[in-house]
Amino acid sequence: MTNFPFATIGFDLDGTLVDSNLDLLPAMNHTLELAGRSPLDYEQSKRIIGGGTREMLQRALLHTGGPIAETEMDALLEQHFTYYEAHLADNTVPFDGVLATLDNLRERGVRLALVTNKIERFARKLVEALDMIHYFDCVIGGDTLGPGRAKPAPDMVREAIGRCGGHSNFVMVGDSRFDVEAAHAAGVPCVAVTFGYRDRPAEELGADRLIDHYDQLIPALEQL
Numbered sequence: 001m002t003n004f005p006f007a008t009i010g011f012d013l014d015g016t017l018v019d020s021n022l023d024l025l026p027a028m029n030h031t032l033e034l035a036g037r038s039p040l041d042y043e044q045s046k047r048i049i050g051g052g053t054r055e056m057l058q059r060a061l062l063h064t065g066g067p068i069a070e071t072e073m074d075a076l077l078e079q080h081f082t083y084y085e086a087h088l089a090d091n092t093v094p095f096d097g098v099l100a101t102l103d104n105l106r107e108r109g110v111r112l113a114l115v116t117n118k119i120e121r122f123a124r125k126l127v128e129a130l131d132m133i134h135y136f137d138c139v140i141g142g143d144t145l146g147p148g149r150a151k152p153a154p155d156m157v158r159e160a161i162g163r164c165g166g167h168s169n170f171v172m173v174g175d176s177r178f179d180v181e182a183a184h185a186a187g188v189p190c191v192a193v194t195f196g197y198r199d200r201p202a203e204e205l206g207a208d209r210l211i212d213h214y215d216q217l218i219p220a221l222e223q224l
């Protein structure tokens with residue numbers, strides 16, 4: 001282990017490590033069609049990803065005509081999951097520089113945790129399909145800890161710290177308010193990528209540092 005300032009880094013998945021909107025959007029549009037709604041475009045869907053699938057679909061429905069009853073929502077969500085599970089790695093790719101950065105961090109002995117509001121099973125399936133699973137010491141999804149404990153609650157970050165050896169020198173890397181709020185609620189810093197998915201300007205996320213490309217991540221972490 002070099003004198004790198006962080007023992008563990010928690011990475012968000014959607015919009016941070018991978019451009020998964022390339023598969024989330026077609027899945028969402030498939031589901032909107034089932035509900036008799038019009039499709040969203042790539043930029044619209046970027047603004048509604050981050051709080052888990054149910055919230056994403058609720059927001060998609062709000063944008064396209066209004067909410068539906070909770071019972072209908074449960075059925076629609078199931079259909080959405082079936083479609084997305086079959087297509088989650090059709091088009092999704094890591095953002096530029098991600099793999100080289102993760103290689104570099106592993107070589108430094110840094111532990112990496114995947115801390116995503118995606119359902120754990122889908123997150124694992126996606127990073128396996130992209131041959132990225134080997135980077136992570138643990139995978140914590142939005143359903144891993146049970147209801148009410150997904151980001152922006154601090155629980156997933158605390159769980160990642162615990163599962164990666166309990167070292168408090170932990171930093172979160174994310175793209176949305178869910179990541180920044182979860183990190184800060186857990187008492188750790190957060191670096192945000194400016195190219196991800198969010199519902200407000202990057203400058204308004206409250207992140208400790210912003211990066212525009214993965215080339216900037218390690219220098220940013222060294223300056224935190």
Ligand SMILES: O=C(O)COP(=O)(O)O
Nearest residue numbers: 013014050052116117118
């Ligand atoms: O599934 C989501 O809504 C977001 O997932 P993320 O936490 O990896 O951005």
Ligand SMILES: [Mg+2]
Nearest residue numbers: 012014015175
């Ligand atoms: Mg994200």
